[in-house]
Amino acid sequence: MHDDRHDITLTVNGVGYSRRVESRMLLSDFIRHDLALAGTHVGCEHGVCGACTVLLDGEPVRSCLMLAVQANNHAISTVEGLAGKDGAYHPLQQAMHDHHGLQCGYCTPGILMTMSAFLDENSSPDENEVREALSGNLCRCTGYQNIVDAVLTAAARMRG
Amino acid sequence: MKPAPFKYIAATSLEQALALKAEHGDEAKFLAGGQSLIPAMNFRLARPAILIDINGIEALCGVRTSEATTRVGPLTRYRALQRDAAFVGLFPLIGEALPHIAHPQIRNRGTIGGNLSHADPASELPAIAVALRARLHVQSAKRARSVAAADFFVSALTTDLQPDEMLTEIELPLQSPRTGSCFMEVARRRGDFAIVGVAAQMTLDNHDACGDVRLSFCGVGETPVDASTAASILIGQSPTDDMLRDVAASVQTMIEPAGNVHATADYQRHVAGVLTERALRTAHQRAHDAR
Numbered sequence: 001m002h003d004d005r006h007d008i009t010l011t012v013n014g015v016g017y018s019r020r021v022e023s024r025m026l027l028s029d030f031i032r033h034d035l036a037l038a039g040t041h042v043g044c045e046h047g048v049c050g051a052c053t054v055l056l057d058g059e060p061v062r063s064c065l066m067l068a069v070q071a072n073n074h075a076i077s078t079v080e081g082l083a084g085k086d087g088a089y090h091p092l093q094q095a096m097h098d099h100h101g102l103q104c105g106y107c108t109p110g111i112l113m114t115m116s117a118f119l120d121e122n123s124s125p126d127e128n129e130v131r132e133a134l135s136g137n138l139c140r141c142t143g144y145q146n147i148v149d150a151v152l153t154a155a156a157r158m159r160g
Numbered sequence: 161m162k163p164a165p166f167k168y169i170a171a172t173s174l175e176q177a178l179a180l181k182a183e184h185g186d187e188a189k190f191l192a193g194g195q196s197l198i199p200a201m202n203f204r205l206a207r208p209a210i211l212i213d214i215n216g217i218e219a220l221c222g223v224r225t226s227e228a229t230t231r232v233g234p235l236t237r238y239r240a241l242q243r244d245a246a247f248v249g250l251f252p253l254i255g256e257a258l259p260h261i262a263h264p265q266i267r268n269r270g271t272i273g274g275n276l277s278h279a280d281p282a283s284e285l286p287a288i289a290v291a292l293r294a295r296l297h298v299q300s301a302k303r304a305r306s307v308a309a310a311d312f313f314v315s316a317l318t319t320d321l322q323p324d325e326m327l328t329e330i331e332l333p334l335q336s337p338r339t340g341s342c343f344m345e346v347a348r349r350r351g352d353f354a355i356v357g358v359a360a361q362m363t364l365d366n367h368d369a370c371g372d373v374r375l376s377f378c379g380v381g382e383t384p385v386d387a388s389t390a391a392s393i394l395i396g397q398s399p400t401d402d403m404l405r406d407v408a409a410s411v412q413t414m415i416e417p418a419g420n421v422h423a424t425a426d427y428q429r430h431v432a433g434v435l436t437e438r439a440l441r442t443a444h445q446r447a448h449d450a451r
Contacts, residue, residue: 004167023168023211026202046199050265059239059268065198066269069168070191070213114265135350136263 008072012037013081021068028052030068031078039079039109043138050137053110054078060114079109082116092116095154096147103141111137115151123159127152163201170213174299177214178326182301184210185323191215192235192274195266220273220328223247232330234273242267251332252446253292253341253359257284260343263351273327276312279319279383282353284345286313287384289330291341291359291376297329306331313383336372339363340446342439345378346431348422354379355423356431360439362394364447370394373443375407375436380417380428387411391440399444407440408433 004023009016012035019034031040031054043049045064052063055077063076082090089097092112102108111134118125118133125133130151131144139147171177181188189197189208192215200206214220220235223244230250232241238258241247248255261267261275261284275285276296289296289309297306298321312320321327335341345357357378365371375391378384390410394403417428 004165006168022165024163024165024201026162026198029162045202047195047266050263053265056268060265061269062195062265064202065194065266067168067191067194067198069170070194070215072170118264132259132350133264136265 006069006072008069010071010074010076012076013078014075019068023067023069025068026064027054027066027068027071027076028063030071031063031076034068037078037080041106041109043106043110048138049107049110050114051107051110053113053137055113055117058117058120060117077113079112082112090116091157092119092151092154095150095157099146099150099153101142101147101150107137107139107141111139111147115147115154119151119155119158123155125152125155163198164204164207166201166208167210168213169210170216172216174214174217174219174326174328175301177212177217178299178301178324180210180212181326182324188212190274190277190326192277193237193270194274195262195270196274196278196280214326225250225334228334230332230334232272232332234271234276234327234330236272238267238270238272238275239264241272250334251292253288253343253361254285256341257288257343257345257357257359260284260345260347260351260354260357266351272330276309276330277319277321277327279313279317280353281313281316281382281384282357282379284343284354284357284359284378287357287376287378288343288359290384290386291361291374291388292332292335293374294333295331296327297331298325299328300324300326304328310386315382335361336363338365338447338450340443340448340450342442342446344435344439344442346435355420356380356417356428356435358432358435358439360391360436360443362399362440362443362447364444368448369396369398370444373440375411375440377411377415377432380415380432385415387414387436390414391436394440399440401437401441404437404440408436411436 041051043051188210294309341361345354363372419425
Protein backbone atom coordinates (compact mmCIF):
# COMPACT_ATOMS: atom_id res chain seq x y z
CA MET A 1 0.00 0.00 0.00
CA HIS A 2 2.88 2.34 0.66
CA ASP A 3 3.65 2.38 -3.00
CA ASP A 4 0.25 2.68 -4.63
CA ARG A 5 1.08 4.24 -7.99
CA HIS A 6 -0.95 4.98 -11.08
CA ASP A 7 -0.22 6.03 -14.64
CA ILE A 8 -1.91 9.26 -15.60
CA THR A 9 -2.18 11.21 -18.82
CA LEU A 10 -3.30 14.80 -18.85
CA THR A 11 -2.71 18.12 -20.51
CA VAL A 12 -1.43 21.19 -18.71
CA ASN A 13 -1.71 24.44 -20.66
CA GLY A 14 -2.29 22.37 -23.78
CA VAL A 15 0.87 20.27 -23.40
CA GLY A 16 0.36 16.53 -22.95
CA TYR A 17 2.07 14.71 -20.07
CA SER A 18 2.16 11.06 -19.04
CA ARG A 19 3.49 10.34 -15.58
CA ARG A 20 3.38 7.69 -12.89
CA VAL A 21 2.21 9.17 -9.59
CA GLU A 22 1.69 7.97 -6.06
CA SER A 23 -2.03 7.97 -5.26
CA ARG A 24 -1.62 10.41 -2.36
CA MET A 25 0.17 13.02 -4.49
CA LEU A 26 -1.91 16.21 -4.46
CA LEU A 27 -2.49 17.86 -7.81
CA SER A 28 -0.83 21.03 -6.49
CA ASP A 29 2.36 19.13 -5.64
CA PHE A 30 2.28 17.25 -8.93
CA ILE A 31 2.11 20.50 -10.89
CA ARG A 32 4.92 22.09 -8.90
CA HIS A 33 7.28 19.19 -8.27
CA ASP A 34 6.73 16.71 -11.09
CA LEU A 35 6.01 19.20 -13.87
CA ALA A 36 8.20 21.97 -12.44
CA LEU A 37 5.49 24.55 -13.01
CA ALA A 38 6.04 26.53 -9.85
CA GLY A 39 3.71 29.37 -10.76
CA THR A 40 0.90 27.61 -8.92
CA HIS A 41 1.41 28.58 -5.28
CA VAL A 42 0.55 26.52 -2.24
CA GLY A 43 -0.72 28.40 0.78
CA CYS A 44 -2.88 26.61 3.31
CA GLU A 45 -3.25 23.15 1.73
CA HIS A 46 -6.74 22.74 3.09
CA GLY A 47 -8.87 24.69 0.68
CA VAL A 48 -9.14 28.05 2.45
CA CYS A 49 -6.69 30.43 0.80
CA GLY A 50 -7.20 29.86 -2.94
CA ALA A 51 -3.52 30.41 -3.84
CA CYS A 52 -3.36 27.02 -5.58
CA THR A 53 -6.39 27.61 -7.83
CA VAL A 54 -6.01 26.10 -11.32
CA LEU A 55 -8.56 25.42 -14.02
CA LEU A 56 -9.85 21.86 -14.40
CA ASP A 57 -11.49 21.60 -17.82
CA GLY A 58 -11.92 25.38 -17.70
CA GLU A 59 -13.39 25.60 -14.17
CA PRO A 60 -11.46 27.05 -11.23
CA VAL A 61 -10.71 24.43 -8.56
CA ARG A 62 -8.35 24.18 -5.63
CA SER A 63 -5.46 21.98 -6.71
CA CYS A 64 -4.64 21.16 -3.07
CA LEU A 65 -8.05 19.48 -2.75
CA MET A 66 -7.57 17.15 -5.68
CA LEU A 67 -5.33 14.18 -6.14
CA ALA A 68 -3.08 14.16 -9.17
CA VAL A 69 -4.52 10.78 -10.11
CA GLN A 70 -7.96 12.42 -10.36
CA ALA A 71 -6.68 14.67 -13.12
CA ASN A 72 -6.18 11.66 -15.37
CA ASN A 73 -7.65 12.42 -18.83
CA HIS A 74 -8.45 16.01 -17.87
CA ALA A 75 -7.16 19.38 -19.05
CA ILE A 76 -5.48 21.63 -16.49
CA SER A 77 -4.62 25.29 -16.98
CA THR A 78 -2.16 27.10 -14.74
CA VAL A 79 -0.91 30.66 -14.56
CA GLU A 80 1.98 29.76 -16.89
CA GLY A 81 -0.55 29.35 -19.70
CA LEU A 82 -2.27 32.69 -19.21
CA ALA A 83 0.03 34.96 -21.21
CA GLY A 84 0.03 34.77 -25.01
CA LYS A 85 2.56 32.63 -26.86
CA ASP A 86 4.45 35.82 -27.70
CA GLY A 87 4.69 36.60 -24.00
CA ALA A 88 2.05 39.34 -24.12
CA TYR A 89 0.15 39.64 -20.87
CA HIS A 90 -3.42 38.44 -20.58
CA PRO A 91 -5.61 41.57 -20.21
CA LEU A 92 -6.15 40.64 -16.56
CA GLN A 93 -2.41 40.41 -15.94
CA GLN A 94 -1.91 43.78 -17.62
CA ALA A 95 -4.70 45.35 -15.53
CA MET A 96 -3.24 43.88 -12.30
CA HIS A 97 0.07 45.48 -13.28
CA ASP A 98 -1.54 48.83 -14.12
CA HIS A 99 -3.60 48.98 -10.91
CA HIS A 100 -0.92 47.69 -8.56
CA GLY A 101 -3.14 44.70 -7.80
CA LEU A 102 -0.36 42.75 -6.12
CA GLN A 103 2.30 43.40 -3.54
CA CYS A 104 4.01 40.21 -2.37
CA GLY A 105 2.40 38.32 -5.25
CA TYR A 106 1.85 35.05 -3.42
CA CYS A 107 -1.91 34.99 -3.95
CA THR A 108 -1.70 36.39 -7.47
CA PRO A 109 -1.60 33.15 -9.54
CA GLY A 110 -4.72 31.87 -7.82
CA ILE A 111 -6.47 35.19 -8.28
CA LEU A 112 -5.54 35.35 -11.96
CA MET A 113 -6.89 31.85 -12.59
CA THR A 114 -10.10 32.42 -10.63
CA MET A 115 -10.84 35.79 -12.16
CA SER A 116 -9.85 34.97 -15.75
CA ALA A 117 -12.39 32.11 -15.70
CA PHE A 118 -14.91 34.45 -14.08
CA LEU A 119 -14.45 37.03 -16.85
CA ASP A 120 -14.91 34.33 -19.49
CA GLU A 121 -18.31 33.65 -17.97
CA ASN A 122 -19.34 37.20 -17.04
CA SER A 123 -17.95 39.84 -19.38
CA SER A 124 -19.59 42.84 -17.68
CA PRO A 125 -19.59 42.22 -13.94
CA ASP A 126 -20.39 44.88 -11.37
CA GLU A 127 -18.22 45.44 -8.32
CA ASN A 128 -20.32 43.21 -6.07
CA GLU A 129 -20.07 40.32 -8.51
CA VAL A 130 -16.31 40.76 -8.68
CA ARG A 131 -16.02 40.72 -4.89
CA GLU A 132 -18.24 37.65 -4.67
CA ALA A 133 -16.14 35.83 -7.30
CA LEU A 134 -12.99 36.85 -5.42
CA SER A 135 -14.31 35.62 -2.06
CA GLY A 136 -12.43 32.32 -2.23
CA ASN A 137 -9.00 33.92 -2.65
CA LEU A 138 -7.24 35.44 0.32
CA CYS A 139 -4.85 38.36 -0.11
CA ARG A 140 -3.12 39.71 2.96
CA CYS A 141 -1.40 42.68 1.29
CA THR A 142 -3.68 44.70 -0.92
CA GLY A 143 -6.96 45.03 0.91
CA TYR A 144 -8.48 43.83 -2.38
CA GLN A 145 -9.45 47.28 -3.66
CA ASN A 146 -6.79 47.37 -6.36
CA ILE A 147 -7.57 43.80 -7.39
CA VAL A 148 -11.24 44.70 -7.81
CA ASP A 149 -10.26 47.77 -9.85
CA ALA A 150 -7.99 45.62 -12.01
CA VAL A 151 -10.70 43.04 -12.71
CA LEU A 152 -13.21 45.74 -13.65
CA THR A 153 -10.65 47.38 -15.93
CA ALA A 154 -9.75 44.05 -17.54
CA ALA A 155 -13.44 43.35 -18.13
CA ALA A 156 -13.88 46.73 -19.83
CA ARG A 157 -10.79 46.23 -22.00
CA MET A 158 -11.81 42.69 -22.96
CA ARG A 159 -15.23 43.96 -24.02
CA GLY A 160 -13.33 46.33 -26.31
CA MET B 161 0.11 18.51 5.17
CA LYS B 162 0.01 15.48 2.92
CA PRO B 163 -2.39 12.56 3.06
CA ALA B 164 -1.19 9.34 4.63
CA PRO B 165 -0.70 6.53 2.10
CA PHE B 166 -3.78 4.80 0.78
CA LYS B 167 -4.86 2.58 -2.08
CA TYR B 168 -6.79 4.44 -4.77
CA ILE B 169 -9.45 2.76 -6.85
CA ALA B 170 -11.43 4.61 -9.53
CA ALA B 171 -14.80 2.87 -9.60
CA THR B 172 -16.50 2.73 -12.96
CA SER B 173 -19.94 1.58 -11.81
CA LEU B 174 -22.12 1.87 -8.72
CA GLU B 175 -22.07 -1.93 -8.37
CA GLN B 176 -18.29 -1.95 -8.28
CA ALA B 177 -18.16 0.91 -5.78
CA LEU B 178 -20.67 -0.79 -3.46
CA ALA B 179 -18.89 -4.16 -3.74
CA LEU B 180 -15.62 -2.50 -2.74
CA LYS B 181 -17.29 -0.76 0.21
CA ALA B 182 -18.92 -4.02 1.30
CA GLU B 183 -15.49 -5.64 1.23
CA HIS B 184 -13.59 -2.90 3.06
CA GLY B 185 -16.24 -1.19 5.26
CA ASP B 186 -14.93 1.60 7.47
CA GLU B 187 -11.40 1.15 6.11
CA ALA B 188 -12.61 2.63 2.83
CA LYS B 189 -14.02 6.05 2.00
CA PHE B 190 -15.91 7.17 -1.08
CA LEU B 191 -14.26 10.13 -2.79
CA ALA B 192 -16.84 12.44 -4.38
CA GLY B 193 -15.99 16.16 -4.59
CA GLY B 194 -13.32 15.77 -1.94
CA GLN B 195 -13.81 19.28 -0.60
CA SER B 196 -14.20 18.04 2.99
CA LEU B 197 -12.50 14.65 2.79
CA ILE B 198 -9.24 15.78 1.20
CA PRO B 199 -8.61 18.60 3.70
CA ALA B 200 -9.27 16.08 6.48
CA MET B 201 -6.79 13.72 4.81
CA ASN B 202 -4.25 16.53 4.37
CA PHE B 203 -4.47 17.12 8.13
CA ARG B 204 -4.43 13.34 8.62
CA LEU B 205 -7.63 13.61 10.61
CA ALA B 206 -8.92 11.08 8.09
CA ARG B 207 -6.66 8.18 7.13
CA PRO B 208 -8.68 5.85 4.95
CA ALA B 209 -6.77 2.76 3.83
CA ILE B 210 -8.71 2.70 0.59
CA LEU B 211 -10.17 5.56 -1.41
CA ILE B 212 -12.96 4.61 -3.80
CA ASP B 213 -13.23 7.43 -6.35
CA ILE B 214 -16.83 7.61 -7.60
CA ASN B 215 -16.31 10.62 -9.88
CA GLY B 216 -16.36 8.42 -12.97
CA ILE B 217 -19.85 7.05 -12.28
CA GLU B 218 -22.06 9.09 -14.61
CA ALA B 219 -25.25 7.48 -13.30
CA LEU B 220 -24.78 9.27 -9.98
CA CYS B 221 -24.93 12.75 -11.59
CA GLY B 222 -27.80 14.94 -12.57
CA VAL B 223 -31.34 16.03 -11.81
CA ARG B 224 -34.51 14.21 -12.90
CA THR B 225 -37.93 15.74 -12.29
CA SER B 226 -41.14 13.74 -12.58
CA GLU B 227 -44.72 14.61 -11.60
CA ALA B 228 -44.36 14.56 -7.85
CA THR B 229 -40.66 14.62 -7.09
CA THR B 230 -37.27 15.74 -8.20
CA ARG B 231 -34.42 13.27 -7.83
CA VAL B 232 -30.89 14.56 -7.52
CA GLY B 233 -27.90 12.31 -8.03
CA PRO B 234 -25.41 12.51 -5.16
CA LEU B 235 -22.50 13.36 -7.46
CA THR B 236 -24.27 16.49 -8.72
CA ARG B 237 -22.02 19.43 -8.01
CA TYR B 238 -23.21 22.65 -6.37
CA ARG B 239 -22.22 24.56 -9.47
CA ALA B 240 -24.34 22.35 -11.72
CA LEU B 241 -27.39 23.10 -9.57
CA GLN B 242 -26.64 26.83 -9.57
CA ARG B 243 -26.61 26.75 -13.35
CA ASP B 244 -29.81 24.69 -13.58
CA ALA B 245 -32.50 27.38 -13.86
CA ALA B 246 -35.33 24.83 -13.89
CA PHE B 247 -34.09 23.24 -10.68
CA VAL B 248 -33.56 26.55 -8.91
CA GLY B 249 -37.06 27.58 -10.05
CA LEU B 250 -38.53 24.47 -8.42
CA PHE B 251 -36.47 24.82 -5.24
CA PRO B 252 -35.70 28.49 -4.69
CA LEU B 253 -34.72 27.68 -1.10
CA ILE B 254 -31.74 25.72 -2.44
CA GLY B 255 -31.01 28.41 -5.02
CA GLU B 256 -30.84 31.02 -2.30
CA ALA B 257 -28.55 28.92 -0.12
CA LEU B 258 -26.05 27.81 -2.78
CA PRO B 259 -24.09 31.10 -2.90
CA HIS B 260 -23.52 30.78 0.86
CA ILE B 261 -21.83 27.42 0.46
CA ALA B 262 -18.10 28.06 0.51
CA HIS B 263 -16.56 29.69 -2.58
CA PRO B 264 -16.81 29.35 -6.35
CA GLN B 265 -13.81 27.00 -6.55
CA ILE B 266 -15.30 24.73 -3.89
CA ARG B 267 -18.72 24.79 -5.54
CA ASN B 268 -17.18 23.65 -8.81
CA ARG B 269 -16.08 20.41 -7.15
CA GLY B 270 -18.26 19.86 -4.07
CA THR B 271 -21.22 17.50 -4.42
CA ILE B 272 -24.66 17.32 -2.87
CA GLY B 273 -24.29 13.72 -1.75
CA GLY B 274 -20.83 14.33 -0.32
CA ASN B 275 -22.11 17.29 1.65
CA LEU B 276 -25.05 15.39 3.14
CA SER B 277 -22.95 12.31 3.91
CA HIS B 278 -20.30 14.45 5.60
CA ALA B 279 -23.05 15.91 7.86
CA ASP B 280 -21.26 18.99 9.07
CA PRO B 281 -23.70 20.60 11.52
CA ALA B 282 -22.80 24.10 10.29
CA SER B 283 -23.46 23.15 6.68
CA GLU B 284 -26.46 24.58 4.85
CA LEU B 285 -27.73 21.62 2.83
CA PRO B 286 -28.56 19.26 5.70
CA ALA B 287 -30.85 21.92 7.21
CA ILE B 288 -32.42 22.49 3.80
CA ALA B 289 -32.94 18.76 3.23
CA VAL B 290 -34.79 18.66 6.54
CA ALA B 291 -36.87 21.74 5.69
CA LEU B 292 -37.83 20.34 2.29
CA ARG B 293 -38.72 16.89 3.73
CA ALA B 294 -36.17 15.23 1.46
CA ARG B 295 -35.96 11.45 1.36
CA LEU B 296 -32.46 10.11 1.14
CA HIS B 297 -32.05 6.87 -0.78
CA VAL B 298 -29.24 4.66 0.38
CA GLN B 299 -27.77 1.52 -1.17
CA SER B 300 -25.36 -1.22 -0.25
CA ALA B 301 -24.35 -4.22 -2.31
CA LYS B 302 -27.11 -6.16 -0.57
CA ARG B 303 -30.04 -3.79 -0.10
CA ALA B 304 -31.61 -0.43 -0.84
CA ARG B 305 -33.56 1.68 1.63
CA SER B 306 -34.63 5.26 2.14
CA VAL B 307 -34.47 7.53 5.16
CA ALA B 308 -36.23 10.81 5.90
CA ALA B 309 -33.68 13.62 6.05
CA ALA B 310 -34.78 14.34 9.62
CA ASP B 311 -33.66 10.81 10.64
CA PHE B 312 -30.49 10.74 8.52
CA PHE B 313 -28.39 13.11 10.63
CA VAL B 314 -27.40 11.37 13.85
CA SER B 315 -24.79 13.71 15.33
CA ALA B 316 -21.92 15.92 14.21
CA LEU B 317 -20.28 14.32 11.15
CA THR B 318 -22.31 11.15 11.74
CA THR B 319 -25.21 9.90 9.67
CA ASP B 320 -27.43 6.86 9.56
CA LEU B 321 -25.23 5.46 6.73
CA GLN B 322 -23.83 2.03 7.54
CA PRO B 323 -20.21 1.15 6.68
CA ASP B 324 -21.27 -0.65 3.49
CA GLU B 325 -23.72 2.01 2.27
CA MET B 326 -23.71 4.98 -0.08
CA LEU B 327 -26.20 7.82 -0.39
CA THR B 328 -27.36 7.22 -3.96
CA GLU B 329 -30.23 9.65 -4.49
CA ILE B 330 -31.80 12.71 -2.91
CA GLU B 331 -35.54 12.83 -3.48
CA LEU B 332 -37.21 16.21 -3.06
CA PRO B 333 -41.02 16.42 -3.04
CA LEU B 334 -42.28 19.11 -5.40
CA GLN B 335 -43.65 22.17 -3.63
CA SER B 336 -47.28 23.26 -3.65
CA PRO B 337 -48.18 26.43 -5.50
CA ARG B 338 -48.37 29.48 -3.23
CA THR B 339 -45.23 28.44 -1.44
CA GLY B 340 -42.56 30.91 -0.43
CA SER B 341 -39.17 30.20 1.05
CA CYS B 342 -36.21 32.02 2.47
CA PHE B 343 -32.66 31.06 3.39
CA MET B 344 -30.53 33.41 5.48
CA GLU B 345 -27.33 33.01 7.41
CA VAL B 346 -24.90 34.97 9.48
CA ALA B 347 -21.23 34.14 8.97
CA ARG B 348 -18.11 36.15 9.71
CA ARG B 349 -17.21 36.32 6.05
CA ARG B 350 -18.89 35.27 2.83
CA GLY B 351 -18.45 31.53 2.43
CA ASP B 352 -17.43 30.89 6.03
CA PHE B 353 -19.28 28.34 8.09
CA ALA B 354 -22.56 29.70 9.41
CA ILE B 355 -22.74 31.03 12.96
CA VAL B 356 -26.46 30.50 12.43
CA GLY B 357 -28.33 29.68 9.23
CA VAL B 358 -32.08 29.37 8.79
CA ALA B 359 -34.24 27.73 6.14
CA ALA B 360 -37.91 28.73 6.17
CA GLN B 361 -40.71 27.70 3.89
CA MET B 362 -44.41 28.57 4.07
CA THR B 363 -47.39 27.46 1.98
CA LEU B 364 -50.61 29.48 2.02
CA ASP B 365 -54.03 27.85 1.82
CA ASN B 366 -57.05 29.07 -0.19
CA HIS B 367 -57.90 31.61 2.51
CA ASP B 368 -54.44 33.17 2.52
CA ALA B 369 -53.70 31.59 5.87
CA CYS B 370 -50.59 29.58 6.57
CA GLY B 371 -51.31 25.98 5.56
CA ASP B 372 -47.86 24.52 6.08
CA VAL B 373 -44.66 25.86 7.51
CA ARG B 374 -41.16 24.44 7.72
CA LEU B 375 -38.30 25.89 9.71
CA SER B 376 -34.82 24.47 10.24
CA PHE B 377 -31.41 25.68 11.33
CA CYS B 378 -27.77 24.95 10.75
CA GLY B 379 -24.91 25.80 13.06
CA VAL B 380 -26.86 25.63 16.32
CA GLY B 381 -26.58 21.97 17.28
CA GLU B 382 -24.92 18.64 16.62
CA THR B 383 -27.24 18.11 13.65
CA PRO B 384 -29.50 20.32 11.58
CA VAL B 385 -32.32 21.39 13.90
CA ASP B 386 -35.91 20.95 12.74
CA ALA B 387 -37.81 23.76 14.48
CA SER B 388 -41.00 23.39 12.47
CA THR B 389 -42.99 22.61 15.61
CA ALA B 390 -42.04 26.02 17.00
CA ALA B 391 -43.56 27.59 13.88
CA SER B 392 -46.69 25.42 13.90
CA ILE B 393 -48.63 28.09 15.87
CA LEU B 394 -48.78 29.94 12.53
CA ILE B 395 -50.85 27.22 10.86
CA GLY B 396 -54.37 28.40 10.10
CA GLN B 397 -53.33 31.99 10.83
CA SER B 398 -52.32 34.96 8.78
CA PRO B 399 -48.95 35.54 10.42
CA THR B 400 -48.53 38.84 12.26
CA ASP B 401 -45.34 40.35 13.67
CA ASP B 402 -46.44 39.35 17.17
CA MET B 403 -46.82 35.74 16.11
CA LEU B 404 -43.42 35.76 14.45
CA ARG B 405 -41.91 37.10 17.66
CA ASP B 406 -43.54 34.25 19.56
CA VAL B 407 -42.09 31.72 17.12
CA ALA B 408 -38.65 33.31 17.52
CA ALA B 409 -38.90 33.14 21.32
CA SER B 410 -39.91 29.52 21.14
CA VAL B 411 -37.00 28.74 18.77
CA GLN B 412 -34.63 30.40 21.23
CA THR B 413 -35.71 28.10 24.04
CA MET B 414 -35.71 25.05 21.79
CA ILE B 415 -32.20 25.22 20.34
CA GLU B 416 -29.06 24.35 22.27
CA PRO B 417 -26.17 26.04 20.48
CA ALA B 418 -22.75 25.16 21.88
CA GLY B 419 -21.05 28.47 21.13
CA ASN B 420 -17.64 28.60 19.52
CA VAL B 421 -14.63 30.84 19.22
CA HIS B 422 -16.56 33.27 17.01
CA ALA B 423 -19.89 33.39 18.83
CA THR B 424 -21.17 32.63 22.31
CA ALA B 425 -24.19 30.39 22.70
CA ASP B 426 -26.21 33.44 23.81
CA TYR B 427 -25.25 35.32 20.68
CA GLN B 428 -26.18 32.34 18.49
CA ARG B 429 -29.52 32.15 20.26
CA HIS B 430 -30.09 35.86 19.69
CA VAL B 431 -29.20 35.62 16.00
CA ALA B 432 -31.43 32.57 15.58
CA GLY B 433 -34.37 34.59 16.93
CA VAL B 434 -33.72 37.53 14.64
CA LEU B 435 -33.27 35.28 11.59
CA THR B 436 -36.44 33.35 12.46
CA GLU B 437 -38.56 36.48 12.26
CA ARG B 438 -36.88 37.78 9.11
CA ALA B 439 -36.93 34.50 7.23
CA LEU B 440 -40.53 33.64 8.08
CA ARG B 441 -41.66 37.15 7.17
CA THR B 442 -39.87 36.93 3.82
CA ALA B 443 -41.15 33.41 3.12
CA HIS B 444 -44.68 34.58 3.91
CA GLN B 445 -44.36 37.56 1.59
CA ARG B 446 -42.96 35.38 -1.20
CA ALA B 447 -45.78 32.85 -0.75
CA HIS B 448 -48.19 35.76 -1.05
CA ASP B 449 -46.54 36.94 -4.26
CA ALA B 450 -46.37 33.41 -5.72
CA ARG B 451 -49.13 32.28 -8.01
